[in-house]
Amino acid sequence: MEYELVRSRRRSLEVRVFPDGRVQVRAPQRLALRHVRAFVDERRGWIEKQQRDMAERPRQRWRHGDRCAHLGESLTLELAAGGRRKVARRADRLGVTVPEPDDERQVSDAVHEWWRAEARALFQARIEQLFPWFAARGHRPPVLRVKKMRTRWGSLSQRGYINLNLLLMQYPPxxxxxxxxxELCHLEHMNHGPDFHALMDRRMPDWRHRRTLLEG
Ligand SMILES: [Zn+2]
Known part of the structure; x- marks a missing residue:
């Protein structure tokens, strides 16, 4: 199996499969190659399944008339040429103005930049809405960081940051x-043990259903 090996100052091995099927293995600086190979061999089945899933998943295209998911709705892209980048939603259409609308990269970049501004306001509002119970328990509100992440939807750092994936903007509120x-429940429990799930059940009884929507 072909893979790219990236050495870094990490302590454990990690394998990633990218949407184009490429495999990347991240390994500690000095770990012997045979350990890396054994690690990849052990996960061969999982890697191949990821590659198949990725290949079957229709890739988002950014041409005039293509559909783009936004907060759980499906919007139709309406592209126009113009010197100033602009993105504006009009009912079920998403108008995108870029210098070269035939360049899908320009269109995708413009939409992602627009999402970033929208996400900051929206995610912040959602945190503030859900936070009072945690505030009453003596927690400080985490500081929001919006990031494009490949492998996760969110994370909570011990240093007080809540990281949320920009691509959540595709999903319903x-x-x-x-x-x-x-992520807020991690303020109480830093793991995914029974106490964590019991807290999720109390704070958001239908969370399993919501998770299905995210996985689908
Ligand atoms: Zn978690």
Whole structure:
């Protein structure tokens, strides 16, 4: 199996499969190659399944008339040429103005930049909505960071940051709330043990259903 090996100052091995099927293995600086190979061999079945899933997944295209998911709705892209980048939603259409609308990269970049601004306001509002119970328990509100992440929807750092994936902007607000609640519950329990799930059940009884929407 072909893979790219990236050495870094990490302590454990990690394998990633990218949407184009490429495999990357991240390994500690000095770990012997035979350990890396054994690690990849052990996960061969999982890697191949990921590659098959990725290949079957239709890739988002950014041409005039293509569909783009936004907060759980499906919007139609309406592209126009113009010197100034602009993105504006009009009912079920998403108008995108870029210098070269035939360049899908320009269109995708413009939409992602627009999402970033929208996500900051929306995610912040959702955190503030869900936070009072945690505030009453003596927690400080985490500081929001919006990031494009390949492998996760959110994370909570011990240093007081809540990281949320920009691509959550494709999903309905109920799903975004699920991810926010999941991360906030880590303020109480830093793991995914029974206490964590019991807290999720109390704070958001239908969280399993919301998670299905995210996985689908
Ligand atoms: Zn978690």
């Amino acid at each position: 109920a799903v975004i709330d699920y991810v926010v609640m999941h």
